[in-house]
Amino acid sequence: MGVQLKHVSKSIHGVAVLTDVNVTFHAGEITGLRGINGSGKTMIMRCVAGLIRPTKGEIEIDGKVLWRDIAFPQDVGLLIENPAFLPYQTGAQNLQMLADIKAKVGKARVAEVLGQVGLVPDDKRKYHQFSLGMKQRLGIAAAVMEHPRLLILDEPTNALDTEGIQRLQNLLACEKANGSIILLSCHDYQLLKTLSDVICQVERGSVVGCEPSESAPDA
Amino acid sequence: MMFYKFLRFDFKNGILHQWKTFACTGVLFFLGAALHCLTLRVLSITRPEYLQTPPTVGDYMITVFAGVRAHAAQEMGSSFEMPFLWLFYLCWILFTVLRYPLEELAGVGKHLLVLSRSRTHWWCSKCIWVCASTTFTFAAALLGMALCGVCFGARPSLQVSGYIPTLLNFTSEHMAPEPWDISLLLLANLALLIAAGLVQLTLSLYIKQLYSYLFVVGYLLAGTYLPNKPLLSSYMMGARSSIFLQPGNDPLVGIAAALWLGCISVAIGWYRFSYYDILDVLN
Known part of the structure; x- marks a missing residue:
């Protein structure tokens, strides 16, 4: 079981952003997407999250085809580009609002995950008063809060300090042990290699190859 | 249950936290209605015979909702009068x-x-939000005008006084008999504003938000110059309404047209949103 992209192509306003993408992301594995800016990493993630519809091809998630059998992945945690929350609420209130949608986790888990990313659960500061690093930590907390089956993290290390990266690594290890399918992108290649089990190279909207991170080239 | 959560979120985030917009609307329309008060002061000196009975709240409101009478371009010497106050009200609420x-x-x-x-829950919730937010903004505008009227001694009635058509330049040989109650006109305005808001929301899934706004305002504005029936803004103007003129535009037809337009917009938007690409860049 996992996520399988079969001949996925996507054009936006006549411009091809993905071309014949064929790749499989396995459960219990962290897949790192590597590529230069505009290569299509975020678009692959958006496609898998159900935010954009492929022009051609199909995406199968745990045996169900996206846009045909399901509108969105059944159980997904998401951090795509910049975290976005309600500016007039605290971190805990923002997470609680998201948790209320599925009512799968309660206040205790919200407090726990805030602690796991290094934020203080009782912090009274509003989101708009957060630093960039704190916003990023909150975005990571929101993505992993419900222990999703599919975890999509686009540039989660942006604005994170060394301690934040260590916490992220611990969280990823935990989610991986739970059998999640984890997709990750990061502009720091060495860090991506450290965090991932498999590295997939994305070039001009296509996945040109995937290999275990230990055998991936150093640069 | 999920839909209720969406609605609750939109109500809290899109209405309760937008209270400043409603307050601002109330103040703006209070000031707009105050202009009418100045006119009345001038009138009490120049034409005291007009003001034999105290003005009503309806008098204050009709200064905004009067719009302009149908323009006859083919008539020699006929010049088009832009209804600025009416246009401002429309632009602001949209x-x-x-x-x-x-x-x-x-x-x-x-x-x-x-x-x-x-996606259906999201779309339906936003359509309901448009209806609710337009209603609240419209109510705030009415409240502002009513407060202004009451502050300056107007009677709390939606019936319009006899001097108003002359003052606002839409008097005609074929005036409807008094009393002129504008409650139906207000209802038609609200219904058509909601429909216009829904059209705007649907259009913004196809084109840039600003363009959808300009398109809708342009369409409604076209109705001030061209008195064609498909230009629904004719039904929003007191100066063309059957409340004042015979024959005139029936507000009930306007409400029915708004209902039809609103439903069509919701259906088209729902279809479009079902495959809409969600990118962070606002189109």
């Missing part, structure tokens, strides 16, 4: 419902959508 839905989608709404796994 602007207040322009940005929230797609800005929310580019932000936290994306998470809500993915977690809820239902």
Whole structure:
């Protein structure tokens, strides 16, 4: 079981952003997407999250085809580009609002995950008063809060300090042990290699190859 | 249950937290109605015979909702009068419902959508938000005008005084008999504003938000110059309404047209949103 992209192509306003993408992301594995800016990493993630519809091809998630059998992945945690929350609420209130949608986790888990990313659960500061690093930590907390089956993290290390990266690594290890399918992108290649089990190279909207991170080239 | 959560979120985030917009609307229309008060002061000196009975709240409101009578371009010497106050009211209310839905989608709404796994819920919730927000803004505008009227001694009635058509330059040989009660006209305005807001929301899924706004305002503005029936703004103007003129535009027809337009917009938007690409860039 996992996520399988079969001949996925996507054009936006006549411009091809993905071309014949064929790749499989396995459960219990962290897949790192590597590529230069505009290569299509975020678009692959958006496609898998159900935010954009492929022009051609199909995406199968745990045996169900996206846009045909399901509108969105059944159980997904998401951090795509910049975290976005309600500016007039605290971190805990923002997470609680998201948790209320599925009512799968309660206040205790919200407090726990805030602690796991290094934020203080009782912090009274509003989101708009957060630093960039704190916003990023909150975005990571929101993505992993419900222990999703599919975890999509686009540039989660942006604005994170060394301690934040260590916490992220611990969280990823935990989610991986739970059998999640984890997709990750990061502009720091060495860090991506450290965090991932498999590295997939994305070039001009296509996945040109995937290999275990230990055998991936150093640069 | 999920839909209720969407609605609750939009009510809290898109209405309760937008109270400043409603307050601002009330103040703006209070000031707009105050202009009418100045006119009355001048009138009490120059034409005291007009003001034999105290003005009503309806008098204050009709200064905004009068619009302009049908322009006869073919008539020699006939010049087009731009209804600035009416245009401002339209532009303001449509602007207040322009940005929230797609800005929310580019932000936290994306998470809500993915977690809820239902595009239909998101779309229906935003349509209801447009209806609710337009109603609240419209109510705030009416409240501002009514307060202004009451402050300056107007009677709390929606019946319009006899001097108003002359004052606002829409008097005709074929005036409807008094009393002129504008409650139906107000209802037609609200219904057509909601429909226009829904058209704007649907259009913003196809073109840039600003263009959808300009398109809708342009369409409604065209109705001030061209008195064609498909230009529904004719039904929003007191100066063309059957309340004052015979024959005139029946507000009930305007309400029915608004209902039809609103339903069509919701259906087209729902279809479009079911395969709409959600990118962080606002179109």
